[in-house]
Amino acid sequence: MAHQPGCALHRRLHAALDAADLPAVAAVRRRLRAALEHWGVxxxxxxxxxxxxxxxxxxxxxxxxxxxVFDAVLTEASRLRVEVQDGAAQVPTRRSAAETATSGRGLLLVEALADDWGVQLRADGKTTWFELSAA
Incomplete structure (x- = not known):
């Protein structure tokens, strides 16, 4: 059976990122924005x-x-789930960022803005994820 562009199989974005490839973060953002626009979010x-x-x-x-490894999926229930897998088993923790610090607020933002989020430990590391309602 042929799948239409709007079907669930076409509502997935996948990217593999190399260690220390921080310029790839911008590429993931651009690809995610384009995918979400295409999906009508x-x-x-x-x-x-x-x-x-x-x-x-x-x-x-x-x-x-x-x-x-980055994965984003827009489900049939209009929920966006984003997962980031890495090979480290250490669970991320919220840090207290000084007022003038340029880092330390990431998980605070995820906690404040996501509808749900968490960390799943795996045999080969962990998956950190968040979900947003697209409805």
Missing amino acids: APELADTAELLASELVTNALVHTGRGA
């Missing part, structure tokens, strides 16, 4: 998704010293 949701995805990908690349 509201620009406000795309803004939030882009910000939170950027935080998770950056955390994976900076704090693990390894590469990462």
Whole structure:
């Protein structure tokens, strides 16, 4: 059976990122924004998704010293789920950022803006994820 562009199989974005490839974070943001626009997601949701995805990908690349795998899926139930897998088993923790600090707020943003989020430990590392309602 042929699948139409709007079907679930076409509502998935996947990217593999090399260790320390911080320029790839911008590429993931651009690809996510383009995919969400193609899927008909509201620009406000795309803004939030882009910000939170950027935080998770950056955390994976900076704090693990390894590469990462990025996946975004828009489900039939109009929920956007973004997952970032990395090879480190250390669970990310919220840090207290000084007022003038340029880092340390990523998980606070995810916690504040996502409808749901979490970390799933795996045999080969972990998956950090968030969900947003696109309805």
